[in-house]
Amino acid sequence: MNTFHKTSFVLFSIIALLMIATGATYLTAPTIMPYHLAAMETTWQGLSQGMQNMSVNFMKSVSAGFLSSGLAVLILLAVPFRKGETWSVFAIFALVLTQVGIIATRTYDVSVNTMANPPLFPLLAVLVLAVIGFVLALFKKPTLR
Numbered sequence: 001m002n003t004f005h006k007t008s009f010v011l012f013s014i015i016a017l018l019m020i021a022t023g024a025t026y027l028t029a030p031t032i033m034p035y036h037l038a039a040m041e042t043t044w045q046g047l048s049q050g051m052q053n054m055s056v057n058f059m060k061s062v063s064a065g066f067l068s069s070g071l072a073v074l075i076l077l078a079v080p081f082r083k084g085e086t087w088s089v090f091a092i093f094a095l096v097l098t099q100v101g102i103i104a105t106r107t108y109d110v111s112v113n114t115m116a117n118p119p120l121f122p123l124l125a126v127l128v129l130a131v132i133g134f135v136l137a138l139f140k141k142p143t144l145r
Helices: 003-028 034-040 049-081 086-113 120-138
Strands: none
Touching: 003 049, 003 086, 003 120, 049 086, 086 120
């Protein structure tokens, strides 16, 4: 791997680990996050048992997406990316864009339309890192003739 590929590998690895950490955090949380409650303008105790159950399960469903996408990125990095297979760069980028990009648009919507302050900046930072990692991974070492 050249320097560009190594840097891309590190960036994509960081992204994958952040996705897995986010998934694990949401999966193990006993209640929804404080910014969820702020968006709903209520407290945890103010939600009916059914709303508590559904809200936690929606959050845990999002965690499954983060966990599976992060794990898939790690697997793609470990095998095809390290072998220099270009398709893996596109696959990694697509995984990150679909998971984090969609969540970022929903988070933006919540931040604009409610009183909540959801964690939009970390999602945008991950997307910027993904673009940088994608571009760097596509740089090829010039061949001498």
